[in-house]
Amino acid sequence: MGQKPILEMKEISKEFYGNRVLNSVSFTLNEGQILGLVGENGAGKSTLMNILFGMPVITQTGGYSGDVIIDGQKVSFNSPFDAIAAGIGMVHQEFSLLPGFTATENILLNKEPLKYNFLVELFGSRMQTLDYEKMRHEAIKAINKLGVNIDPDMLVAEMPVGHKQFTEIARELERANARIIVLDEPTAVLTESEAEILLKALKKLAKEGVSIIFISHRLQEVLDIADKIVVLRDGKLVSEIETNKTNMKQVVEWMVGHSVDSKAKDSIKKNISDEIILSVKNLWVDMPGELVRDVSFDVRKGEILGFGGLAGQGKLGIPNGIMGLFPAGGEVFFEGKRLDISDTHKSIKKGLAFVSEDRRGVGLLLEEPIDWNISFTAMQVQEKFLKKLFKGLIKWRNDKEIEDIAKFYIKKFEIKCTSTKQIAQQLSGGNQQKICLAKAFVLDPKILFVSEPTRGIDVGAKKLVLEALKEYNKEHGTTIVIISSELEELRSICDRIAIVDEGKISGILPPTAELEEFGMLMVGSSKQN
């Protein structure tokens, strides 16, 4: 691998609507070098790559500060096409391939070699016909460069998942006659053997002078393949180090890290009864991106149980599966009785409640007023806020009660809004989250699932949401299950914390446990080298 830096990123900083996502991140990438970029979700990895690739989302939200230097010159891309022209290829996690096209057609999409014909003069250059042999020849050249055997004439739709991945990489190679290839979670959907072949192919590419940025949650793979590792946390560069100078444990520690101001949960012994309120056996949940393979756990009454773990390992799937929002299976016993998890209505009626992580998608009626948002679920399931007319024949919406409950929670959670009739869309992230919380509290549930309660909201709202949860648990003795990727938060509020890795629970720890122990569970004890 040559030592000449082909790419350098100097003091890159970026702000999204006020919260700082990247601050002064710098690293270099040499020719033919493989760089492993690792970090928690939301640590800024994808934003960094979007800046490199000139994605519109960056320019639309105010651009970035700092310099991107290629071959020693400062460049600034304001569209992906500039990046491609500069020789940068990007392979996203979800395939951007045309299923009905063959591998050749996909690899050479919009770069097809053409044959001239007279009509061009009349109707413009796109009347040229495709030169199929040349196309096939160039596709095979790109595939061989990868060193894998893909049939160039096979339709992508009929390809195994691994081959799709290789086709996309071949396309990026061909499209940008790439000198830098960025791979975002390439092995997430691959089987063991397919991942092996991919890593071997990437090494072969690197030898031929193509530099690679490899983003993955599978730290073991990153350690096997990368020459250098860059670790990001909360938008800051934690370390940029040669792989052979570090090991898995250290990397995890950097990734998870412990910010100074967090204190372990004050260990006043809360008398948590041993009665099991919820017990889950071999739960599987088919939630896109958050597959739960086989999870079993018990929750004791009055306890606050936390679920942590890296993104995409399945922790978010658990509550969505139990509440029946995604196809799921396995046995769930609530207060001893079997729960039919496909019927959301019955589960809520029995006393389960769920604050979804997808606030705008599932958690809110964006075009309806605040009071509706808060009272809706309770009204539908527990028939609250309804006036019974003609002996219950007609259930009339009691707007007064709805107004009052909304006013109560607006005061309690200090929701900043013009009136109870303001539509949810116009509120800030923090206030919207408070409304979702209020919606669940109105149900006064026996067990409350809360997913990513503090993601993407300002610090003040974060504090208030966590306080509210703690206080609600203390006052009503409601069992709370919190799913969050913020390990600090979990440690500051939960009685026990379970870590989910690859769709399974890899271990349950007390909040006071050491960070490395959490790190180990996150990466899956089986992978320890």
Place this chain on the structure above:
Amino acid sequence: MKENLNNINEKRNFGQALKNFIDVAGWPRIIIGIFLILLFAMTPIAKLRLSTSLSDTLVRVGMNAIMVLALVPMVQSGCGLNFGLPLGFIAGILGAILSIEFNLTGLKGLFSAIGISIPFAVIFGYAYGQLLNRVKGDEMMIATYVGFSSVSLFCIFWLLLPFKSPVMVWGYAGKGLRTTISTQKFWQNSLSDILSLRIGETFYFPTGMFLFFALLCFLIWAFFHTKVGTAMTAVGSNPDYARASGVSVDKMRTLSVVISTVLGAIGIIIYQQSYGFIQIYNGPLYMGFPAVAAILLGGASVHKANIGNVIIGTFLFQGILTMAPSVINSLLQTDMSEIFRIIISMGMILYALTRKTKGNR
């Protein structure tokens, strides 16, 4: 200095008031509103009596209003514009014909027609709702062709079903229904004449019809205040939210389709009651589009509609359809009413379909 300061911001907040009036009302309504007022003003020039044209408009508004109201439930529940309204019309026609077959006249005839048509409408609506639930996303196109094919299917039934009443059956063949059946001797204007007032011999106001329309509006308004109604609005606004709150999305959508079909059936009967004829065979084929155009003109969008849109929309739309041809015919001595009807109704729908909704960025 001071005065022009405040008359500047006077001008500014007048401009401001005008601006958000335009935003609230939206351009199409303003253009057509001004056009309508212009037409009313031109009636004397076109040697037409203002009173007759006004009463014509009002009668037509009363006739069509319920058909426009029928669209509200499905739009609210997220099924989009109900191009399959003709399905409801068929149920209504079935009821009307059976009531004439049993020779029922007057109000009794009218309400029995409605009574008979409701079960049909519920059955059709239920099946139609189940179908729409399986094709989420492509509702509008499929609704159109389900409507067309059911109308043409019933053309065959009108021919074959054994109807006896002489008023309806073809003279010579003695079998199969005529294309238009007059409701003169049965229940024409039976509803509109109740407490109808007649000022001078030109102005006629069908109070009965408007009262019935007001009753149905109240029922729909009330429905959307009940628990089920609120759930339906939520399903339209964000199906995932509704599902997460334990509401069965498919049940709500089917219910909204059934209500829409029932209202469609009632709407067509009221239309026939005032129009005086039952048009069968391909009569109802294209009658869904004016109703859709009217509600869009009233300010409804593809996924939000309320009763206000129905009233404003029907008045503006029917106003234009009655006034424009008669005024222009008398001015230019040409009958352009057909062209007007097509351009305005289809133009409105086209305008709504090409708006940037979150669906098709």
Place this chain on the structure above:
Amino acid sequence: MRKIDNKNELLKNIFKNIMIFISKYPVPIMFIIFLIFTVPMSHFTVKYLINELLTRLARNSFLVLSLLLPIMAGMGINFAMVLGAMAGQISLILITDWSIVGIPGFFLAILVSLPIAILLGFLCGYILNRAKGREMVTSMILGFFMNGFYQFIVLYMMGPVIPIKNKLLLLSRGFGIRNAINLQAIRQCIDDFIPITILKTQYDPGIKIPIATFILIALFCFFIIWFKKTKIGQDMRAVGQDRLIAESSGIASDRTRLLSIVISTVLAAIGQIIFLQNVGTLSTYNSHDQTGQFAAASLLVGGATVSSANIGNVFLGVTLFHLMFIVSPMAGKNILGNAQVGEYFRVFVSYGIIAIALVLYSWKRHKEKERERMALRQNTTTPKTKTE
């Protein structure tokens, strides 16, 4: 035991293949079964049927073929091809007014219709680009909307604004075109250009095969095959499959979609001219109404879907659909003793076919999405034996 096993094994997978075949082409199979019953009922002679089918095949294939490009570009069935039909009819009115005769008249009509069709095509393409995701409904509504304009032009503008010399074309009030125009000048000029009649005996006219028209249609098919090989053809297929991926690779998707609509509208205009040349009379105000309708129904009967259609679907579809069209009035008469039933029946079938095809397509798409999810789920639920 071995032998028995593979026998019912054989039966099982034959059955499975049949089921797959049926699930791939539900609409044509339903139609063929229907025809098997009704065709004998109509008591038509085979020769008559063949003759009718040939003329209708010559008359309609061009129109149905013009639907292929928008489907390829992912815009579904272009019901706004009616705009092309209108352009064709306006040019026919003009050449009848100038009384241009025979084949020159036919080709002049095509040349005159080109600019009109291109203009309407641009308008339609622009509007459909603004209604992405709802192209089919919008194209249908646009078809009705332009019908209003067409009537305005033909009923009011022709005469005072657009000079019409031939007073015979005008309505008695002096302006606006009459409802039915006799295209005597160019009637069947293409069909008779190279006519071959086989099995001709002195008392029955035998089967007339309009070779020239079929040559034109064959030319059009080659154009489509060749067009798919051009860069713009490839871009259209890419945009049709996934607009976002096509755009991310730099293809100007809006422009590509626009061109597919323009070409389709132009070809629909030519198709309508061929159609009316075969019929011989132009009913100014309603002959274009049903074109979009019957062309779409024919295509869907041929087994095409809203996202994929090929030339084979067109010819199979036109044959089956028009066989039904010829047969159903007589079948209705013989079965239920009332030809009018057959008349309404064939209208019902044409609407019904489109409804069924759309429902099946949408339902299958939902099933496919589910199957995709299942496939992903497969390799997760069965807990793999991890090398602990």
Place this chain on the structure above:
Amino acid sequence: MNSNIKGIIVKISAIILYILLIVFLYNVGKGHTVYIFNQKFITSNGTEIEALYTCKIINPVSKSAFVDFANLVSSKILVKKLYQDQVFTFHKGVPGQIVIPWHKKKVVFEFYDGKNLVKRMEKEVVLDPKITQYIWQLAALYVENNEWSGEYIIQETTDSEIIKDTEVTTE
């Protein structure tokens, strides 16, 4: 540089070709719709004339080497001669229309009483381009007046009511 000049030249020449083609087709195809009355007819001076005969109008192909060659070739390949005489038959009492290409034309009129030919005559008919339609009142020919008088044959349609066209074929 030269590629887009070439492009422009090609595009302009295409447009010119398009216009030329239109003009060419217009002239070649230009013909006259001629409406034939073969029933009772009132002349301008009020006399009534009864139609007596079935009339056949034969529009013979002008003899030329090109026509012979074309016919020779087409009869070999297509079993049908390309250029054939146009024969139009108008039965007594049945009006109709024919379209005759508009350059100088020799037209043969044959009048039959039932099967047998009563009168055959050839006329050199110059179709005046200014007059769009011609009404040939063949009814004017009857036995007593065996000499065509000019104004009967070619007269601009002024007063006579134009007959509604014939049936409309349904799809």
